[in-house]
Amino acid sequence: MTRTRKQRSRRSMAYRLKAESRRVAYGVSVGFLMFSSLVVLSLGFILYQTKNHLIRKYIHEKQVLVEEILRLNSENNRYRTRIKVELTNYTRISRIAREKLGLTGSVAPPQWFDVDREELEKYARKDDQISEQRVSPRGP
Numbered sequence: 112m113t114r115t116r117k118q119r120s121r122r123s124m125a126y127r128l129k130a131e132s133r134r135v136a137y138g139v140s141v142g143f144l145m146f147s148s149l150v151v152l153s154l155g156f157i158l159y160q161t162k163n164h165l166i167r168k169y170i171h172e173k174q175v176l177v178e179e180i181l182r183l184n185s186e187n188n189r190y191r192t193r194i195k196v197e198l199t200n201y202t203r204i205s206r207i208a209r210e211k212l213g214l215t216g217s218v219a220p221p222q223w224f225d226v227d228r229e230e231l232e233k234y235a236r237k238d239d240q241i242s243e244q245r246v247s248p249r250g251p
Contacts, residue, residue, distance in 0.1 A: 208214040
């Protein structure tokens with residue numbers, strides 16, 4: 112069986128067409144694979160950057176909260192000091208004593224006495240000795 116030239120060219124044409132279509136399909140699949148890997152890498156990079164952004168954001172929020180805590184502690188201390196001053200104010204104490212307890216105030220406000228530190232320490236030691244004698248049991 113001899114083939115004619117036309118039949119050979121048709122077969123070779125079909126063979127070439129199949130080979131070319133395989134080559135094109137391979138090129139498309141390689142291109143799709145490269146595109147897919149590029150998309151995956153881009154998404155990974157975006158997720159990594161998002162994580163870093165969130166970390167920086169949370170650190171900034173933490174710093175703001177720490178500053179607010181310090182400010183509130185300072186304000187709290189000022190209010191406590193103010194309350195302490197108001198509670199120990201002589202005019203307030205004398206007014207409460209006069210109105211609720213029926214006491215009369217002195218003519219002059221209370222006076223402060225200056226005491227020498229060494230003398231104060233001497234009396235403190237003496238008080239400690241007396242309290243130790245009261246606490247410790249006496250022997251025979």
